[in-house]
Amino acid sequence: MEFPSKIVEEAVTQFARLPGIGKKTALRMVLHLLKQDIDPVQKLTQSLLNLKTELRYCEECHNISDSGLCNICADAKRDHEIICVVEDLRDVMAIENTNQYRGVYHILGGIISPVDGIGPGDLNIESLYERIHRLKTKEIIFAFAATMEGDTTAFYITKRLQPANLKISSIARGIAIGGELEYADEITLGRSIISRIPYAV
């Protein structure tokens, strides 16, 4: 693709680095911004910079938070003896939408994926162990996508836990194989939490 301007080319290149955005979509977005006043463009760029400069993470579960503890960890009415382990924020939002879960979360910040060079050391796994021991957690629930990487991550965490008095389960595979949590409808996802099944290695 040849561009009439280096400035446009640079903006398209930067947009195309975002996941799911190809060069043609990026160009469409750039042309849209070109038609805008500078005000909406500044709002967009400022909100993106705020992500890096203003945002905090929950000290307990690594959820995104505007202060030290996230809303969920700070909520005394939630059951802090059950931890639902998820890949990222989108999964928390999807499960919260079902209104079926009253425990707390632990966000790994990714999933074990040798292909992408992501190992256990890149994820918030150590802090999960620490939490389980400190809080005398009674149950953990794995809520991963039904993929090889999801299964590997659940397997790895379970293998190292080998705990007494800790119930380990995984959300029911009502989720289609290969499906992402965020795209599941609330009913399927909610059902899969209710009918979670014991996790055995």
Added chain:
Amino acid sequence: MEFPSKIVEEAVTQFARLPGIGKKTALRMVLHLLKQDIDPVQKLTQSLLNLKTELRYCEECHNISDSGLCNICADAKRDHEIICVVEDLRDVMAIENTNQYRGVYHILGGIISPVDGIGPGDLNIESLYERIHRLKTKEIIFAFAATMEGDTTAFYITKRLQPANLKISSIARGIAIGGELEYADEITLGRSIISRIPYAV
């Protein structure tokens, strides 16, 4: 969709204003940026701000340009007596990719669309008339999408021109190269029969 943080919500809202981007895609892009260092995020935001502060438009054809005239208008080897009238930059890039056109362009910056509230006054149409008279243009070619809006725009411009010695044409409508007749819609196929072209071997 409930967000755990106002900062994330604001970034998602801003991204979702872009064309073709829904809330879920926007969230995916925001989470991607969250995993990045601040450096790539600053590169992205700076390139977007540059679009509004650094970019110039060609004084002749309204193409995007890094200086007063765009590369095409500044090229003496191109045929300045033929003007191809298009909706936006993407059309120029698509036609340039074909290597079949050696004339110049005129970018309207949109298309007449009463539904979207876009009238002739919102487009670069007056400057097209001015160019045609000043440069003694011999031919103009409409290269619009084969839609109601495209036809309306071509009709409106032609109606006001009523010129002597000005050839007006539109890009051919017909079956795509490699396309099967049986899958073509009736209107396209009908049009391709009416505007059939002499067959030469």
